Amino acid sequence: MKWVVNQMxxxxxxLCGAIVLSCLLILAIKLTCSRAKNVVAPARPPVRFFSTDxxxxxxFLGQLEQVDRLRSMAxxxxxFFYAPWCAHSITAREEVQHVARRLxxxxxxxxxxxxxxxxxxxxxxxxYQYPVIHLFYRRFGPIDYKGPLTAAYLERFIQRVxxxxxxxPSRATLQDFFSYxxxxxxxxxxxxxxxxxxxxxIFLSSALQALKRDYRGSMRFAVITSKQVAxxxxxxxxxxxxxxxxxxxxxxxxxxxxxxxxxxxxxxxYEHRESVxxxxxxxxxxxxxxxxxxxxxxxxxxxxxxxxxxxxxxxxKQIADIALQYHSCNETQWWERSAYWDGTWQPNRRxxxxxxxxxxxxxxxxxxxxSRTHNVCELCLNQSAGVRxxxxxSPRCTFLEMEAALDSFxxxxxxxxxxxxxxxxxxxxxxxxxxxxxxxxCCKTLRPSFPSPAPPLEALPQAPGPQVANITGLKCRxxxxxxxxxxxxxxxxxxxxxxxxxxxxxxxxxxxxxNLPDEVHYVLDHRESLKDRLEHFIWNxxxxxxxxxxxxVGDSVPKSPDSLIKEVTTASFLxxxxxxxxxxxxxxxxxxxxxxxxxxxxxxxxxxxxxxNGKFTVARVNTARNDLPWExxxxxxxxxxxxxxxxxxxxxxxxxxxxITLPNLVRFILQHSSILRRNGTRAGLLEEELRRLQAEVxxxxxxxxxxxxxxxxxxxxxxxxxxxxxxxxSRNAELQQQGQRLELLYQEKHQQLLDTVSKLQALADxxxxxxxxxxxxxxxxxxxxxxxxxxxxxGREFTGEGTTGDPKSHGHS
Numbered sequence: 001m002k003w004v005v006n007q008m009x010x011x012x013x014x015l016c017g018a019i020v021l022s023c024l025l026i027l028a029i030k031l032t033c034s035r036a037k038n039v040v041a042p043a044r045p046p047v048r049f050f051s052t053d054x055x056x057x058x059x060f061l062g063q064l065e066q067v068d069r070l071r072s073m074a075x076x077x078x079x080f081f082y083a084p085w086c087a088h089s090i091t092a093r094e095e096v097q098h099v100a101r102r103l104x105x106x107x108x109x110x111x112x113x114x115x116x117x118x119x120x121x122x123x124x125x126x127x128y129q130y131p132v133i134h135l136f137y138r139r140f141g142p143i144d145y146k147g148p149l150t151a152a153y154l155e156r157f158i159q160r161v162x163x164x165x166x167x168x169p170s171r172a173t174l175q176d177f178f179s180y181x182x183x184x185x186x187x188x189x190x191x192x193x194x195x196x197x198x199x200x201x202i203f204l205s206s207a208l209q210a211l212k213r214d215y216r217g218s219m220r221f222a223v224i225t226s227k228q229v230a231x232x233x234x235x236x237x238x239x240x241x242x243x244x245x246x247x248x249x250x251x252x253x254x255x256x257x258x259x260x261x262x263x264x265x266x267x268x269x270y271e272h273r274e275s276v277x278x279x280x281x282x283x284x285x286x287x288x289x290x291x292x293x294x295x296x297x298x299x300x301x302x303x304x305x306x307x308x309x310x311x312x313x314x315x316x317k318q319i320a321d322i323a324l325q326y327h328s329c330n331e332t333q334w335w336e337r338s339a340y341w342d343g344t345w346q347p348n349r350r351x352x353x354x355x356x357x358x359x360x361x362x363x364x365x366x367x368x369x370x371s372r373t374h375n376v377c378e379l380c381l382n383q384s385a386g387v388r389x390x391x392x393x394s395p396r397c398t399f400l401e402m403e404a405a406l407d408s409f410x411x412x413x414x415x416x417x418x419x420x421x422x423x424x425x426x427x428x429x430x431x432x433x434x435x436x437x438x439x440x441x442c443c444k445t446l447r448p449s450f451p452s453p454a455p456p457l458e459a460l461p462q463a464p465g466p467q468v469a470n471i472t473g474l475k476c477r478x479x480x481x482x483x484x485x486x487x488x489x490x491x492x493x494x495x496x497x498x499x500x501x502x503x504x505x506x507x508x509x510x511x512x513x514x515n516l517p518d519e520v521h522y523v524l525d526h527r528e529s530l531k532d533r534l535e536h537f538i539w540n541x542x543x544x545x546x547x548x549x550x551x552x553v554g555d556s557v558p559k560s561p562d563s564l565i566k567e568v569t570t571a572s573f574l575x576x577x578x579x580x581x582x583x584x585x586x587x588x589x590x591x592x593x594x595x596x597x598x599x600x601x602x603x604x605x606x607x608x609x610x611x612x613n614g615k616f617t618v619a620r621v622n623t624a625r626n627d628l629p630w631e632x633x634x635x636x637x638x639x640x641x642x643x644x645x646x647x648x649x650x651x652x653x654x655x656x657x658x659x660i661t662l663p664n665l666v667r668f669i670l671q672h673s674s675i676l677r678r679n680g681t682r683a684g685l686l687e688e689e690l691r692r693l694q695a696e697v698x699x700x701x702x703x704x705x706x707x708x709x710x711x712x713x714x715x716x717x718x719x720x721x722x723x724x725x726x727x728x729x730s731r732n733a734e735l736q737q738q739g740q741r742l743e744l745l746y747q748e749k750h751q752q753l754l755d756t757v758s759k760l761q762a763l764a765d766x767x768x769x770x771x772x773x774x775x776x777x778x779x780x781x782x783x784x785x786x787x788x789x790x791x792x793x794x795g796r797e798f799t800g801e802g803t804t805g806d807p808k809s810h811g812h813s
Contacts, residue, residue: 046116049084054097055104056080059112062119067110074108076162077136083115086130092149099155106162135161140208147215148281148491156308157215164207166222171232177222178244181320183273184220185265186242188230199239205262210269216279219269241265245274247327276323277484282492290495293485294516300482300538303489303496303510315509315530316486322471322534323484329476471535471542478542482513499523500551512551513541519630523551552627564607568621573628576619578648583673585665587620588639596638605662615645616673640665642672663694 050056057070071077080096082089100109114121114130131149134142135158143161147153168174168186177184187203200223207221224230233250235242239260241253251272258264282289293299304315475481489496489510500523501510511524511534524537540548554570568576568586577584587603589596607618621628623637634641640654652672658664 043117046084046113049082049089049113050093050097050111055100056097056109056111059110059121060084060116062113062116062121064112064120064124067112070108070110071136075138076106076158077108077110077141078158079134079136079142080109080111081114081121081125081127081130081132081134082111083130084113085115088149089131092131095149095151095154098151099158102155103158103162107158137161137164137208140205143208143212145215148488150491152308153215157211157217160211160217161208164211164221165204166220168222168224168229169226171229174222174224174229174232177220180220181276181317181324182218182220183269183275184222184244185269186222186224186233186235186244188224188235188238188240188242190227190238191225197239199260202260202262203241203265206265206269209262209266213266213270218275218279219273243269243272245272246324247274247329276327277320277486279486280492281487282495291516293483294514296483297517298480298482298513298515298541299485301485301487301499301512301514303487303492303501305490305508306486306488318530319484319486319534322538325472325474325535326482326484326538327475329473471538474538474542480542482538482541498553500553511537513537513548520550522548550629552629554626555622564611564618565603566617566619568619568626570626570628573621573626573632576617577632577643579617580646580648582615582617583645583669584617584619584643585669586641586643587618588623588634588637588641589620590622590624590637592624593637599638599660602660602662602665606665609662609666616669642669644672663697 046060048058048060050058059066067079071079078096080092082093096109096111100107112121113119114125114127114132116122133145133154135145136142145154145157147157165187166177168177174186177186185206187200189197189200189203191197191200203221203223210219210221211217224235227236230236230240233242233244235252243251243253245251253260253265253268258268278293280289280293302319304319306316307313487495489508493501496510496512499510499512499514499521509530512521514521522537522541524534537548540546552570557569557572558567565587566576577586585606587596587599603618603620610616610618623633632641634653638660640660641651642654643651652668654660654665654668658668
């Protein structure tokens with residue numbers, strides 16, 4: 001610091017410069033801040049977001065500290081974090097107000113503005129999206145709601161939080177609880193010894209944990225307090241957790257292996273649950289949810305008008321029954337299910353189980369390679385050592401067991417002979433190598449047991465009692481295993497329309513089977529008797545040679561079919577392109593293909609060349625909006641295919657290595673068109689027209705070259721003129737500046753001249769005054785002189801008159 005002071009003392013100019021720069025910097029900052037205050041207006045204070053008549057506590061200033069106090073006043077609380085500018089928050093506001101008016105007596109509704117920068121919510125909560133809905137059940141929470149922002153779904157979720165456990169006082173209610181398609185978990189607690197058993201709150205928390213995982217509440221929880229009702233499911237001990245499963249043995253929570261906590265119970269239930277249907281909720285924007293599920297295999301998508309508040313849901317129950325039949329591979333399970341409806345209750349675990357071997361469907365290689373058919377066979381595994389599967393063992397085959405049985409099965413040639421002879425007898429093939437020597441494979445063809453394809457839906461008789469396809473256990477009898485997915489048509493009808501749904505009928509069911517790996521999907525055309533039609537739809541898809549017709553999505557047929565180039569759609573493809581009386585040149589394009597746009601003028605010229613020829617058609621198809629059969633698709637764009645008349649199966653593709661020009665297209669058409677080759681006159685005319693077009697093209701090329709040269713010369717001349725113009729403009733600017741200077745000089749000289757004239761005028765006036773005064777003086781002088789030298793007569797008179805006085809004194813006077 002002392003060195004700096006010394007340097008400043010030695011160089012005072014540096015000190016002065018530093019002081020001046022500092023002052024200028026401070027002045028610039030002050031001016032900038034003063035201007036910013038004038039430009040940037042302060043944020044307006046927030047106002048109430050919800051209406052005043054809604055039973056919602058609106059903390060629009062972000063008072064997060066009041067949330068805990070308000071939550072303590074109610075057993076169930078809903079907290080709605082919002083931002084006033086958020087469109088989703090504004091949309092959900094009306095839905096939340098509607099639910100609040102219905103459930104305000106049971107639930108405390110709190111809304112808090114988490115965007116106001118002065119509020120504690122903005123400072124303490126890190127929210128990346130709005131709105132966010134949290135529910136609290138007493139001290140448990142938060143339970144994040146991630147479902148649709150509609151009043152019905154939100155109300156259903158709140159009701160599930162209000163009553164997370166269903167009370168089962170009798171065996172009839174237990175039967176109804178287990179008959180529902182969603183899996184159920186039941187807890188048995190005795191309330192005699194104490195008002196609240198110690199494990200009850202843990203089981204209640206596990207139900208709330210399940211709501212945290214799934215807002216739909218697909219895992220249902222119930223509680224039993226009666227010992228007689230608990231004995232119906234073979235539960236005798238207090239604080240026992242029982243899980244009901246349809247297709248496998250039911251389970252009891254292993255308290256000896258797992259900790260008895262809410263997280264463990266919930267995880268155990270989700271690990272061992274069995275579901276036949278899955279709800280999907282695609283976001284509607286960019287999402288990989290549908291792609292992830294459809295990549296798993298064939299999927300049956302069911303769009304149904306779902307009302308979350310309707311307790312009956314008859315349409316959903318019909319679909320659930322069909323799904324249960326499709327997935328029930330073990331006949332014993334269906335005997336269990338029928339026992340529920342016999343009027344006498346029989347517990348699941350005490351029903352006798354049939355010791356059936358595990359079976360899988362396999363496709364065997366054909367011996368006759370000229371045949372196009374495969375042998376579909378049911379391969380069952382048994383234990384040859386005498387130990388058969390017991391009731392507690394799972395009737396499923398492991399991968400290694402099935403692999404060993406298949407290897408041993410393929411080694412036996414005589415088995416193929418039996419299959420080709422349509423033999424239904426089982427041929428036991430014992431595996432000969434370790435470690436699977438105690439397994440044997442039993443195979444039989446499925447052709448006799450697999451009936452012929454079901455008749456088309458339109459051909460089904462309308463009389464009562466039609467023949468219904470038996471889909472019981474079809475999942476285990478076919479390789480085309482379907483996954484059942486449900487979607488709410490009120491929320492996702494856009495996807496249904498894209499898959500082939502007609503109109504805006506959101507009150508009806510729309511069913512489609514999508515097989516993404518095979519790039520096909522089929523649409524169910526149902527009008528009545530949904531159950532039978534849906535079963536036939538599933539059956540016709542599952543048979544080895546499906547009679548279903550692939551559904552193709554396409555645009556509507558254009559209104560003006562007589563245009564120069566025919567626009568082909570999915571519906572008009574066969575009638576236009578496959579017309580046996582016409583040669584058709586089809587142009588494949590898409591709206592995102594830039595090369596397709598470049599070729600439009602060539603296709604138009606070709607269409608004009610063949611205009612008036614009734615035996616030739618130029619057509620195009622937008623493949624991005626129109627599905628076509630596989631045999632008519634192309635692998636790149638643009639592409640040109642020629643379909644000759646009467647030989648549509650011999651379609652020819654325009655060579656990829658040949659430029660797409662008008663002469664090349666004409667040669668290509670003449671080469672492959674039989675009618676044009678036979679008609680020599682027309683061919684000669686086309687050749688002459690082609691030569692004329694080539695001459696015109698060459699002339700146009702020469703004209704273009706000359707025009708380019710002229711344009712080059714004109715560009716150079718324009719460049720020279722522009723430079724000359726710039727020079728003249730600079731000179732003109734200099735002359736204007738010089739003229740301005742001369743004008744200023746002229747004005748200055750003119751002003752000086754005016755000043756001089758005024759001065760000369762003053763001098764002239766002064767000289768005139770002097771002349772007048774001089775004349776007066778001369779007159780006076782002359783008069784004086786006359787008086788001083790009078791004439792003699794006059795002198796005598798004066799003398800005579802002055803005789804009495806002194807002449808000197810008189811002359812002096």
